[in-house]
Each structure stands twice: as C-alpha cells, then as structure tokens.
Amino acid sequence: MNELPSFDANLEQEFGLINPVMPYLRQDRIPHIWCPGCGIGTTVNCFARALTDSGMDLDKVAIVSGIGCTGRVAGYMNLDSFHTTHGRAIPFATGLKLANPGMKVVVYSGDGDLTAIGGNHFVHAARRNMDLMVVCVNNFTYGMTGGQVAPTTPVGPSQTTMPYGNFENPFNLPFLADACGAVYVARWTVYHVKQLAKALLEGLHKKGFVFIEAMSPCPTLYSRRNRLGDGVDQLKYYKEKSVIRNGADTKEVGIAYQGEIVVGKFVDRDRPTWLDSMNEHYGKVFGDRFTPYGVTDGQE
Amino acid sequence: MSEATPVKKGKGTVFVRMEICKGCSFCIDFCPTHCIEFSREFNAKGYHFPVLPRPEDCTGCDLCGLYCPDFAIYGVKFKDIEKRRQAAAPEPLVPAQP
Ligand SMILES: Cc1ncc(C[n+]2csc(CCOP(=O)(O)OP(=O)(O)O)c2C)c(N)n1
Ligand code: SF4
Ligand code: SF4
Ligand code: SF4
Ligand SMILES: [Mg+2]
Numbered sequence: 001m002n003e004l005p006s007f008d009a010n011l012e013q014e015f016g017l018i019n020p021v022m023p024y025l026r027q028d029r030i031p032h033i034w035c036p037g038c039g040i041g042t043t044v045n046c047f048a049r050a051l052t053d054s055g056m057d058l059d060k061v062a063i064v065s066g067i068g069c070t071g072r073v074a075g076y077m078n079l080d081s082f083h084t085t086h087g088r089a090i091p092f093a094t095g096l097k098l099a100n101p102g103m104k105v106v107v108y109s110g111d112g113d114l115t116a117i118g119g120n121h122f123v124h125a126a127r128r129n130m131d132l133m134v135v136c137v138n139n140f141t142y143g144m145t146g147g148q149v150a151p152t153t154p155v156g157p158s159q160t161t162m163p164y165g166n167f168e169n170p171f172n173l174p175f176l177a178d179a180c181g182a183v184y185v186a187r188w189t190v191y192h193v194k195q196l197a198k199a200l201l202e203g204l205h206k207k208g209f210v211f212i213e214a215m216s217p218c219p220t221l222y223s224r225r226n227r228l229g230d231g232v233d234q235l236k237y238y239k240e241k242s243v244i245r246n247g248a249d250t251k252e253v254g255i256a257y258q259g260e261i262v263v264g265k266f267v268d269r270d271r272p273t274w275l276d277s278m279n280e281h282y283g284k285v286f287g288d289r290f291t292p293y294g295v296t297d298g299q300e
Numbered sequence: 301m302s303e304a305t306p307v308k309k310g311k312g313t314v315f316v317r318m319e320i321c322k323g324c325s326f327c328i329d330f331c332p333t334h335c336i337e338f339s340r341e342f343n344a345k346g347y348h349f350p351v352l353p354r355p356e357d358c359t360g361c362d363l364c365g366l367y368c369p370d371f372a373i374y375g376v377k378f379k380d381i382e383k384r385r386q387a388a389a390p391e392p393l394v395p396a397q398p
Contacts, residue, residue, distance in 0.1 A: 016384065020362070034369065036347070041368070046366065230324070
C-alpha cells in the first residue's frame, strides 16, 4: 500500500536544497500552462542542465522564442528572453546576435513556428551560418492552436486540418538543416534526457548555426487524437523505436508514422560564420580601413 | 514547500512538490530502480503524485527530476546532503521514523 511520504518541509530549507532547474525558471510563473504529459518541460530540464554544465555567464545568454506552446519557454526561463511574433524568432535572434556579438543567442521554438511560417528564416540562417543555437521541439503538430497539420506531421495520423489522415510528405528536419549548411545537427527525444542535455551543452559551445531537434509528445492534440495514449506512451514509443546512429546520413533519418526514429549527432563540422565571412571579405576589400566587428565572442 | 521521505534507508531520496504534479508518470516509468509509485491520494487538481514506497532503492540520481516536465520532483544523494550538513549543523540529518 502507498503511504504519504513523511512530511519534512524544513529539510530542503535547512540544507538549501532545491530542484536544480528552479534557479533557471521564473518561479512566480510556475505551475506552467503545459498539459499533463507534455514533453516541453522535460526539454527545459535538459536545457537547464546544459547551462549549468556549460559554466556560462548567464548574463550573456539570451533565449528567443516564437509563438506556440514551445514558444512559452522564453517566458518561463529566468534569462534575458524574447517572445517574438510567430515564425520570427530567428530573424529577431539574428539581430540580437549581430548587435551583441558577445552574447550566446538560443532560439527555442516549435516545429510549426520554426519550419512552417518561419521556414524561410530557418533555411537562410543555416545557409549564412548565423551563430545561433536553434532548439526545435518537434511534436509533429501545431499544439497551441488546436492540432493542425504541421510540416513535420508524418503521413498517416489525423489532425484537425487532415481529419482523414495526413497525406503530405513531411520535412526531415536534420536533412533540411544539414543541406542548408548547419554546422551541428542532432536529434534526440525527451526519452533521451541525458543525451539531449549533452547535445544542448555541445551546442552552447559550438560556433555557428546549431540545430537540435527534440522529439516531444503532444498528448492532447496528437497522441490522443490518434489513439496513441498519453505522453508517457509516446516516451515508451521513443524508447522502443529509436536507434542511436551518430554520424548517420541525414538523408536517411526521415520519420514514418510510429516508425523508427534515428537519433544521434549527425553533423559536427566547422565553417566560417556570417560575421567571420563579413570580416574576412571586407578586410580584403578595404584593407586597413576596415575594423573587424564582433570578433571576440564573449562565451568562447 | 516539499514533501520528503527523510528516512535514510537508500543512497538518496526525492522531494515532491505534490501540489504542482500533473500525474504524467514520467518519473515513475523511467526511474531506473522503480522505487517510486503513484499515491492513492489526489492533489488539489485531482492528480495522483509520486511517493517513495521503497526508499531503500532510491539512489538520489535525480533522473526523475530530469524527466519531470512539471518541475515537481527531484532527487538528492544523501552524501550531498551530508556534505551540506557537515558544513552547516551538527544535528543528525534525518529523524527516526515515527
Ligand atoms: C502570424 C500568425 N499566424 C498564425 C498564428 C497562430 N499560431 C499560433 S501558434 C501556431 C503554431 C504553433 O505550432 P508549433 O510551433 O509547432 O508549436 P507547439 O504549440 O506545437 O509547441 C500558430 C499557427 C499566429 N499566432 N500568428
Ligand atoms: S497542446 Fe500539446 S504541445 Fe501544447 S502544452 Fe498541451 S501537450 Fe504540450
Ligand atoms: S532519484 Fe533516481 S532512484 Fe530516486 S526516485 Fe528519482 S530516479 Fe528513482
Ligand atoms: S514526472 Fe512530475 S508531473 Fe509527472 S508524475 Fe512525476 S512528479 Fe508528477
Ligand atoms: Mg509543434
């Protein structure tokens, strides 16, 4: 039989114990609005752990989100944060980064925000190798607006705008990011908490366009609609059907409905960032008349 | 305010903020030692929350904390509490079970 745990409210206070994620949150906003079994909060734990492990000066880390359930992350994190308009997290973050080259700018948003309405910004920021870390919480749907089909929805499941099942070919996001020139591309699920935290840590230290896809359940609008159970059932699916394949060819990591999920670090390479290229180019064109801009990255 | 199981049986323990738990069971399903379970009681929102019926198996690894999407649970190793205790007060850390 289950018993209530013996109550000792003072133990935490007495020894200054605290949930390690708490210092990273605006605690007055907790409890958050995410549904029971939604995986977004789990990705936040991983991000908090990565920030701790990075030892970064948090005054030099900014987080930018678009609109969506995932977009709420910027509002819950106790960092300099910007909750921008739908799809525009990347252009906003680009401006922030270029005006403050010493800052580590993290874009944290949903699959719909980043790759549907924001898809154009995504491909061009990757092409330019803009020095941003982009974390995409992929729940295969537009959560916040009621479960419409997203560019990531696999062929098969029903969504409110595809009531008889989706027939559109989805994006394979790691392949998209890779093809556009991202220097770091990884995919993990919220089952892989430790690996996700490690990827986020590596991403924080990597210079250039970093893309990390975090597969996460939306029980309310994706799983239940398709009789896939609750959040925890999606985590069990991730556990069962994911295979770790570091260095996999990103062409081969597309996801079929409830099919195998290839996870791992797929791309880790170096390429001049947009600022590096600009400095080099104008250095050549103007010689001594040009002063390089933003060369020292405060977080390196 | 947290609930804790201060009975020092295993290598660690968990703290649960039962009032913000949403009963998703991530912590319960993915605890490596299966030492936590759902309570029979409900919290104010009507969710069952985790309790520690097998404290001897808890390692304080905080994997439950890393999984919990509601920031409602975390694990602590007794050796880490002990370190803090030695730095702070000399009294025994954990009262005997009533
Ligand atoms: C310009 C504009 N178009 C549409 C919307 C409605 N809208 C809000 S969030 C959203 C999609 C969110 O999906 P995603 O980015 O995947 O986030 P999730 O909620 O799944 O985390 C849409 C279409 C909006 N807010 N602004
Ligand atoms: S609607 Fe989906 S994505 Fe949004 S909070 Fe609920 S479960 Fe999470
Ligand atoms: S701290 Fe580790 S062993 Fe203890 S309940 Fe949490 S996951 Fe299980
Ligand atoms: S993971 Fe968190 S919200 Fe889910 S049951 Fe455990 S304590 Fe409650
Ligand atoms: Mg989404």
